[in-house]
Amino acid sequence: MVQDNFKTLFGFIFLVLLQNLIFDNVNLFGYSCPAVYLFFVISYRFDKSQFALIILGFLLGLTVDLLQNSSGANAISTLFISFIRPFIIKFSFGVNPDNISILSMKTRLDKQLLYIVLLTFIHQFVLQSVAYFDLDHFVLILRNTVMNSTLTFILLFAALNLFKKKA
Amino acid sequence: MRWILTRIIQYKNFVLFLFLLGIGVTLSTYRSIYHQTKIEKLGLVVSGSISQSINDSKSYFSLKEINQKLLLENNLLKQELIHLEKSGSSFKEVEIDSKINDYYVQSAEVIKNSFSKARNILIISKGSSDGIKKDMSVISSEGIVGIVKQTSENFSSVISMLYQDLKINAKLNNSGAFGSLSWEGRNPEQMTLSDVSVINKIALGDTIVTGGMSAYFPKGIPIGTILEFDKPNLGGYYTIKVKLLNNLTDLEYVYIIDNKKRAEFLGLEKQSDDGSR
Incomplete structure (x- = not known):
């Protein structure tokens, strides 16, 4: 139990640093910047407290916000996906996911893909909408959302395969 | 009472979500300027x-x-x-005395730059211990960069020109017509100049310089050239697309300009505002 919490804390700090030191400097095509810290929310165990995840998600977004000097868009969007994660899990894996974490899940690749795509896309959409907060920029919001979530998805999927528990 | 408590516990996730959402929204809508600056300062240091x-x-x-x-x-x-030497010998008589000079310039290194977001911020390597203050203007060797937003002891954050809510007073170098320059958030090389009346003649390639009608930037610092413009049929104002002269995506060093008469300027502006009320 204690070990698990340490793992979570370590993952939190590691992902914040990774995001700030490396991926905030990626400016593919001049504007797209992947949000790899989402890995925290995605890999959070299904059976653990959602209450804690909401707080952690908010703190994660807030930390990234402070380090990016942005005004709070990351905090709001990460909070949002932390909150709706159970619904997405239900939607993509059914009521009873056959595993407690996506890291140890081996079968049903299509459902895993759906889960990651939904989380990244919703996260980016909320993020960009809050950042621009203007209907006049709807095309821009959509463009950034599609670009960023594609990039984030590729990175997260690669990372997921890297960290998958081997049987 | 018990019923309410049970409901709260039942929906605790949702309540927590709403609570944190409230905090997040407050943070991003700048309700509490005090907390915002305190927290931002911490972020800036780290x-x-x-x-x-x-x-x-x-x-x-x-x-x-x-x-x-x-x-x-x-x-x-x-x-x-x-x-200058050719045009007249008067050059040598002009003493560059920092006491007389209105603008004091110092250089700094850009240590963090962003240009892909809706509101972009730079961090430079000089802070309040070097005499940097809020609202000083920042330029590079090629054009203007932004305005100092906040300082900590050794660092300052700078609002980049690529910042959606920022409007900069600018003018056309040829005709002297004034307008306000803003960024639409698409391309880090392009900005939009609006509020230039159609009675002024403009042409593609005209230079845009800072207008000097604010306490921020000195007059006449080049900003960019006209890329294209729309002339409305019914009169009114042009919409001008401006191509920036400096590349804000690869800044390494910048200059910070301290307008020594800024306090005086602001004081006068405030006085006349109060007087007109």
Whole structure:
């Protein structure tokens, strides 16, 4: 139990640093910047407290916000996906996911893909909408959302395969 | 009572979500300026020191480019000097006395730069201990960069020109017509100049310079050239697309300008505002 919490804390700090030191400097095509810290929310165990995840998600977004000097868009969007994660899990894996974490899940690749795509896309959409907060920029919001979530998805999927528990 | 408590516990996730959402929204809508500045300052110190260490190692690789830029700027300055010497001997009589000079310039290194977001912020390597204050203007060797937003002891954050809510007073170099320059958030090389009346004649390629009608930037610093413009049929105002002269995506060094008469200017502006009420 204690070990698990340490793992979570370590993952939190590691992902914040990774995001700030490396991926905030990626400016593919001049504007797209992947949000790899989402890995925290995605890999959070299904059976653990959602209450804690909401707080952690908010703190994660807030930390990234402070380090990016942005005004709070990351905090709001990460909070949002932390909150709706159970619904997405239900939607993509059914009521009873056959595993407690996506890291140890081996079968049903299509459902895993759906889960990651939904989380990244919703996260980016909320993020960009809050950042621009203007209907006049709807095309821009959509463009950034599609670009960023594609990039984030590729990175997260690669990372997921890297960290998958081997049987 | 018990019923309410049970409901709260039942929906605790949702309640927590709403609570934190409230905090998040408050943070981003700038309700509490005090907390906002306090928290931002903390963020500035941390991200400043992290970015400093990265930048130290990164800047080594671009030394050659920086040298080239410096050489170019030196050349320009030298040309101007020769020009001045040729045009009249009065040059030597002008003493550059910092007490008389209205603008005090110092240089700083850019340690963090962003240009892909809706509101972009730079962090520079000088702070309040070097005399940097809020609202000072920041330029590069090629054009304007932004305005100092916040300072900590060793770092300052700068609102980039690529910041959606920022409007900069600018004018056309040829006709002297004023307008306000803003960024639409698409391209880090393009800005939009609005509020230029159609009674002024403009042409593609005209230079835009700072207008000097605010306490921020000195007059006449080049900003960009006209890329394209729309003339409305019914009169009114042009919509002008401006191509920036400086590349805000690869800034290495910037100059910070302190307008010494700024306090006086603001005081007068405030006085006349109060008087007109």
